Amino acid sequence: MNVRSLASGQVVDGFKLEQQLDPGGMADFWRVSREGESAPLIMKIPLLRRGEDPLTIVGFEQEQMILARLTGPHVPRFVASGDFERPYIVMELVAGRPLKTLIADAPLPAAEVARIGAAVAEALHSIHRQHVTHLDLKPSNIILRDDGSAVLIDFGLSRHDQLPDLIAEEFDEPVGTGAYVAPEQVRRYRGDPRSDIFSLGVTLYFLVTGERPYGEPEREAEWRRRLWRDPFPPSRWNPLVPPWLQEIILRCLEIDREARYSSAAQLRFDLQHPDGVALTERAARRDRDGALTVFSRWLKLRKAPPLRMRSIAGVLDRSPIVMAAIDLAAPDDLGDAIGVALRRVLATVPDARLACVNVLKVSRIALDPLEDAHGRNPHLQRLVELKHWARPLPVETERITYHVFESPDPASAIVEYARNNNVDHIVMGARGSSSLRRYLGSVSAQVVAQAPCTVTVVRRSAAASDTPVPGTADASRG
Numbered sequence: 001m002n003v004r005s006l007a008s009g010q011v012v013d014g015f016k017l018e019q020q021l022d023p024g025g026m027a028d029f030w031r032v033s034r035e036g037e038s039a040p041l042i043m044k045i046p047l048l049r050r051g052e053d054p055l056t057i058v059g060f061e062q063e064q065m066i067l068a069r070l071t072g073p074h075v076p077r078f079v080a081s082g083d084f085e086r087p088y089i090v091m092e093l094v095a096g097r098p099l100k101t102l103i104a105d106a107p108l109p110a111a112e113v114a115r116i117g118a119a120v121a122e123a124l125h126s127i128h129r130q131h132v133t134h135l136d137l138k139p140s141n142i143i144l145r146d147d148g149s150a151v152l153i154d155f156g157l158s159r160h161d162q163l164p165d166l167i168a169e170e171f172d173e174p175v176g177t178g179a180y181v182a183p184e185q186v187r188r189y190r191g192d193p194r195s196d197i198f199s200l201g202v203t204l205y206f207l208v209t210g211e212r213p214y215g216e217p218e219r220e221a222e223w224r225r226r227l228w229r230d231p232f233p234p235s236r237w238n239p240l241v242p243p244w245l246q247e248i249i250l251r252c253l254e255i256d257r258e259a260r261y262s263s264a265a266q267l268r269f270d271l272q273h274p275d276g277v278a279l280t281e282r283a284a285r286r287d288r289d290g291a292l293t294v295f296s297r298w299l300k301l302r303k304a305p306p307l308r309m310r311s312i313a314g315v316l317d318r319s320p321i322v323m324a325a326i327d328l329a330a331p332d333d334l335g336d337a338i339g340v341a342l343r344r345v346l347a348t349v350p351d352a353r354l355a356c357v358n359v360l361k362v363s364r365i366a367l368d369p370l371e372d373a374h375g376r377n378p379h380l381q382r383l384v385e386l387k388h389w390a391r392p393l394p395v396e397t398e399r400i401t402y403h404v405f406e407s408p409d410p411a412s413a414i415v416e417y418a419r420n421n422n423v424d425h426i427v428m429g430a431r432g433s434s435s436l437r438r439y440l441g442s443v444s445a446q447v448v449a450q451a452p453c454t455v456t457v458v459r460r461s462a463a464a465s466d467t468p469v470p471g472t473a474d475a476s477r478g
Contacts, residue, residue, distance in 0.1 A: 006030070006045075013082060015043060015090055026056045026156065031093060034079075040093040041079060055175060058166050059156030060087055065163050066155045067091065070130055074123035074151055094151045099203070100139035106210040107238045110245045113208045114271045117248075119150040120200055121268035125422060127152060128193040128264060131161035131312050135190060137199035138180045139206070159190045161311050178217040183255050186223045189307040193315055194257040197267055201252025201260075208245065209237035213253060228297035230255060233285040243283035244274045250282040255297065262319030262351040265422040269321060269353060269401075272421070278398035319351040320424035325414050325447070326358050327429055328385050334429045334460045335389060341427050341458045342393060354400045356390045357417060358382050359410035379404055411446035419452050426455045 006028075010017045014034055021029040021042070030043045046060040067078045067089065077092035099116070102108065108116075120142055127134060134141070136157040143151040157175055159165050167175055167190065174186050182198035189195075205213045213231030217223050234241045234249055248270050254260045261267040270277050288294075324342055326335065346352055360382055382404045390400065407413035418426055430444040444457045 012043070012088065013080070013086065015041070015080075017043070024154075026059065032090060034090075037079070039077075040095075041090055042076075042093040044089045044091070046087050055167075055171065057084075058170050060089075062158065062166050063154070063156040064089055066132055066158050066160050069160065069163075070127060070132060070155075072126050072130075073149060074126045075155075076151065076153060094143045094145070094153070096143040096145040096151065098140060099142040099144055099150075103139055103206065106207050107240075108207050110208065110240070110242050113204055114245065114274065115148065116144065116150075116207065117200065117204050118268045118271040119144065119148055120152075120203070121197075121264040121271060122422075123150040123152050124193070124196050124200065124264035125268065128196070128312055128316060133159050133191065133193050133312060134196050134199075135159060135185065136176055136180070137196050137203070138177050139203055142203075161191075161313065165190060173220060174223065178223055179212045179214055181223060182257070183227045184257055184307060186220070186227060187307055191310060191312070192257055193264065193312050194260045194262070197252050197261050197264060198254075198257070200264075200267070201249050204245075204249050204252065205231070205234055208241055208249070209234050211237045227255065227301050228294050230289050230294075232288055233282075235286065242274070243279055244270075244277040246285070247277055247279050247283040250285065262353075263316055263321075265321055265424075266319060266353045269355075269421055273401060273403075276401035276403075280398065318349055319353070320349055321353045321355065321422055322346070322349070323355045323357055323414075323418055323421075323423045323426045324390070325426060325428035326356060326386060326389060327431070327443075328358055328382060328389065330429055330431055331460065334431065334458070337458045337460065338427060338429050339389075339393065341456060345425060345427060345456070346394060352399065354390075354393070354395050355403060355417075355421070355423070356386050356400065357403045357405065357414065358386050359413045360404055360406045361410055362406045362408055379406065411443045411450070414443070414447050415450045415452075424453050426451055426453060427458065428455070429458045429460075431460070 006017060006020075008017055008019065015032040016034065017030045018033055019031040021031060023029065026047055028045045028047065030045070032041050032043045034041065046056050064081045067075070068081070070078070076094050079090040079092070081090065082088045124134065124137070132155070134152060134155065136154060137152070141152060141154045143153060145151060157167060159167070168188070174181065174188050176185055180199040180202045182195035184192060185195055202213055205211070214226055217225075231253060234246050248267070252260055252267065261270075322342070322345055324338065326338065342354075346354070360378060383402055386402050386404065390402070393400070403417070405413045405417065414426065414428070417423070426447060428444055428447060430442060448455045448457065
C-alpha cells in the first residue's frame, strides 16, 4: 500500500479514511471509520518504503501479533490488521493527552509525578500479567485519559512470553530508545518486566527534574555506560524533590535489576503510599557513586556470563503483594496462627511486599470519640499495636507497611484495599463460630466471597491453651 497515494474518503478493507493525523517516526496515522463501529478508530500504516529501516517491518509484525492478544483499559482495543500486501493495524483511537506534552512543564510537583507514575505502573502491571513486556516505554508512548488512568501504545519493540520474539531473532544489536533502555536491554536481554520499571524511572526522573538521567545517547557504546555508571540523584537538579520520591526513582534506576522494584504493582503501591516508603541511603544521596564503585561494576561486567531468560510470570510470581488483615482484638492464639501462616507464605516468595492492615470499626450514625478512656488516639494506638504484632515477622523494613482504616464495614474495607492496591493474597483469621455470626455472616466469609485475589483464612486451634495449629481455607477469586 502506497501511503502517499492515500486520501480522505478512500476505503481500505472496509475502513473509510477520514483524516490524516500527525505521522510517527515509523508509521503514518489516519482517523478511520467503519460501518457498525461507533467508537473512533485509528489506522496505523507502517512505513515500508524501499530504504526504510527493516526494524519497521519486523516491528509491525510484532505489534500485530501482540496487540491482538492484549485486553483491558490500559491498551488500545485491537480491531483489525492487514498483511504485507496491505499492511495496517486498526485500533481504538484513545482520547487523552500524550504524556510527552507535559515535558515542557517539567519539573512538575512531586504529588503530580507520583500520581502519573502510579497510573503508568498500573498499566504496566496489567500488560505484564498478560505476558507482555513493553520495552519501549517513554512519554510519547503513554496517553493519560481524562480520568487519570494511563494507556500504553506502540508495541512494535515489545515481547510476549508465548509468542516468537522476532526482534531478538532478526537483530543482533539492542533496540529501543537510548534515553530509556534498561541496562539489561543493552545486553540484549528482553525478558524481564523490571526493564519497564527502569524506563518508568527514567520518565519520573525527567518529569520531576526536567533532565534525563542518561541524556540522549545515540550509539550503543554510549548506551553501555549505564551498565556501570549510575545517574546523578534527582535532588541535584531539583532540591524540592522529597526524599521518598528520590528513594522511589533511584530504586527504579538501579543498574542491578534485582535491586529494583520486583513488580510494577509494588512500585505503584509506594507511589500511592509515600508515607510508608522506607528510606535508605538513596533518599539522602547527593552525588553519584565514587570511581572505585564504578570501576568495580565495570570489572564485574567483563566477567559476567550471559543473562538467562525467564518468563514474565516467573518474575511476577516471586513478587506478590501479600495483605495480612489483623484483628487486634482477637485472642492471642489466633494472632500467632496468622503469623505462622504468613511465615509459610513469605518463605515461598521472598520478594513479596507485605501490607499489615487493621480496620477500626466505627459507627454508621453516631460520632465516635477521638480518644479512648486513657486519652489516647485509637487510630494511632492501633497502628502501634499493629507494628508490635508484625515485629517478629521475617520481612525487610522496606517490604512492609502498616495501615489502619476506619470503617463501619471491615469486610468491605479489606476488599476495597485489596482491589485498589493489586493485592495478590490475603491472609486473615476467623474467630470461633456462633449463632450470631452464622446469621450475620463473618468478616472472613464476606472477604472470601468478594475479594479479587486468593484468600487464606486461618482458624484458632481446637484447644486455646494448646499450641495453635492453623488450618487454612484457600479461595481464589481470579
